[in-house]
Amino acid sequence: MCNGCTSSFNYYIRGVGFLLMEILSPLARLRASFLTLGRSLLSSRRLISRSMASESVTRFDFLVIGGGSGGLAGARRAAELGATAAVIESHKLGGTCVNVGCVPKKVMWNTSTHAEYLHDHEDYGFEGAKAHFSWQLIKRKRDAYVSRLNQIYLSNLEKAKIESIHGYARFTDDPEPTVEVNGKKYTATHILISTGGHPSTVSEDDVPGAGLGITSDGFFELESCPKRSVIVGAGYIAVEMAGILSTLGSKTSIIIRQGGVLRNFDALISSNCTKELQNHGIDLRKNTQVKSVQKTDKGLTVTLVTKDPDVKDAEDKLDTIHEVDCLLWAIGREPSTAGLNLSQIGVKLDEKGHIMVDEFQNTTRPGVYAVGDVCGRALLTPVAIAAGRKLAHRLFEGKADSKVDYNNIPTVVFSHPPIGTVGLTEDEAIKSWGKDNVKAYTTSFTPMYYAITTRKSQCIMKLVCAGKEEKVVGLHMQGFGCDEMLQGFAVAVNMGATKADFDRTIAIHPTSSEELVTLR
Numbered sequence: 001m002c003n004g005c006t007s008s009f010n011y012y013i014r015g016v017g018f019l020l021m022e023i024l025s026p027l028a029r030l031r032a033s034f035l036t037l038g039r040s041l042l043s044s045r046r047l048i049s050r051s052m053a054s055e056s057v058t059r060f061d062f063l064v065i066g067g068g069s070g071g072l073a074g075a076r077r078a079a080e081l082g083a084t085a086a087v088i089e090s091h092k093l094g095g096t097c098v099n100v101g102c103v104p105k106k107v108m109w110n111t112s113t114h115a116e117y118l119h120d121h122e123d124y125g126f127e128g129a130k131a132h133f134s135w136q137l138i139k140r141k142r143d144a145y146v147s148r149l150n151q152i153y154l155s156n157l158e159k160a161k162i163e164s165i166h167g168y169a170r171f172t173d174d175p176e177p178t179v180e181v182n183g184k185k186y187t188a189t190h191i192l193i194s195t196g197g198h199p200s201t202v203s204e205d206d207v208p209g210a211g212l213g214i215t216s217d218g219f220f221e222l223e224s225c226p227k228r229s230v231i232v233g234a235g236y237i238a239v240e241m242a243g244i245l246s247t248l249g250s251k252t253s254i255i256i257r258q259g260g261v262l263r264n265f266d267a268l269i270s271s272n273c274t275k276e277l278q279n280h281g282i283d284l285r286k287n288t289q290v291k292s293v294q295k296t297d298k299g300l301t302v303t304l305v306t307k308d309p310d311v312k313d314a315e316d317k318l319d320t321i322h323e324v325d326c327l328l329w330a331i332g333r334e335p336s337t338a339g340l341n342l343s344q345i346g347v348k349l350d351e352k353g354h355i356m357v358d359e360f361q362n363t364t365r366p367g368v369y370a371v372g373d374v375c376g377r378a379l380l381t382p383v384a385i386a387a388g389r390k391l392a393h394r395l396f397e398g399k400a401d402s403k404v405d406y407n408n409i410p411t412v413v414f415s416h417p418p419i420g421t422v423g424l425t426e427d428e429a430i431k432s433w434g435k436d437n438v439k440a441y442t443t444s445f446t447p448m449y450y451a452i453t454t455r456k457s458q459c460i461m462k463l464v465c466a467g468k469e470e471k472v473v474g475l476h477m478q479g480f481g482c483d484e485m486l487q488g489f490a491v492a493v494n495m496g497a498t499k500a501d502f503d504r505t506i507a508i509h510p511t512s513s514e515e516l517v518t519l520r
Ligand SMILES: Cc1cc2nc3c(=O)[nH]c(=O)nc-3n(C[C@H](O)[C@H](O)[C@H](O)COP(=O)(O)OP(=O)(O)OC[C@H]3O[C@@H](n4cnc5c(N)ncnc54)[C@H](O)[C@@H]3O)c2cc1C
Pocket: 065, 066, 067, 068, 069, 070, 071, 088, 089, 090, 091, 092, 093, 094, 095, 096, 097, 098, 100, 101, 102, 103, 105, 167, 168, 169, 170, 194, 195, 196, 197, 216, 237, 336, 339, 340, 371, 372, 373, 374, 378, 379, 380, 381, 382, 384
């Protein structure tokens, strides 16, 4: 465009702008008056609630207790749908996942995969690649990242006009469900409990000296890499922590009560993961429990007791591990419900303290809901997030059938190598479909990455198929890259893909994932 044209065009635009302003400013004023009216209606709503109760009670459409994965997701979606919302958090925004779970764990797993790759550098031609590892450096960077996320979560709440209340919430004995935080009372048409859980601990009565150990929360406070670690537990957190510590150079033992880790996974995964831990040089003590722990000048002395279940009347065998500088209890998690005063409002708990909910996340008290770990089902961040969002759509968008489908939830264990799994285990499939209607396809191979390395690791895969049409009802794998491989296959399983659908898909070569579409 020529200069003259540009200036006359600019004048034209400015002219149109003034004209629009003339038309729009009364509209804008009208909108502002509506907003003011809205705000005064809101405050009068609060005033009404104040005058109704003897004490002051602040009222919202949606009140969320617990600013973790489920609570934040539910509150933000509710606010998007026009609800006035508040989140009460006693600790740090983001909850377990951000502060002491998925996020810092994945940073440490990434760190430990670097330690693994370092072993392969020479095999790939990088001669003399020696590196000094600084736990302090990665901890500093990890903590800074977590703090940034805490800040982002706070500003997301502010942007969404969600009130953020810092403090511990407890239900009062008011007739309408009401919570008290730092002496102030809050209520809402809908109250969501998303208080998550915390690591289980062992009492000193059961194991003298148990308190000298830490839990997964304490793992993230370690200022240096322990020289000698003992991890107690056989679940995914125990497996992940043992893998990280061992790979980063800590001499690690894992103490399991039975014969293998991950016993609620498919049997192939459980046995392979148990073997992989040992292949990685982890000292795995089966059928063993901690008897006592003592503190000495040189660290902890952990006394173990082992009983062989296959030998009738077998005697207890005692053993000790000395100079332990990290004893980590990873023996499960408990719901954070004890301090909420839930019996007061008629919210029922199961025998383990989880909140009992129906498929729509309704508790036994109308108007009070629960999502996430506190319900004790599929303890995973994306599950808590999905449940929070689905609930918001049901309550504030009128989507009456909005609920989470708890079938086929994919999950990854960040072990070494990682595990990916979705759907039924082979045993579960046999239970629901009958032995004759279930066929499992398995494979085991060395991924090409290891073709030229001294360090070797296998990849194992299993497809569990059911019925005449061989619907894929379960997919389980452990090996290099399985963590990133799973999500797409989970879509296929969720859509009801059959073995023939898998076979019809052209393989991607050379990858490990191609094995899943060429199984015979
Ligand atoms: C070591 C570890 C690793 C994990 N790794 C993964 C992973 O890789 N992938 C994955 O999907 N999941 C992982 N998880 C699980 C995941 O972190 C949880 O499933 C998820 O955080 C659950 O979200 P939630 O909203 O139910 O509870 P949380 O995130 O636990 O949030 C609950 C919040 O409520 C607050 N709170 C509790 N009581 C009160 C109260 N009375 N008043 C106010 N606030 C209260 C707590 O402070 C907390 O912030 C991991 C967990 C751990 C421990």
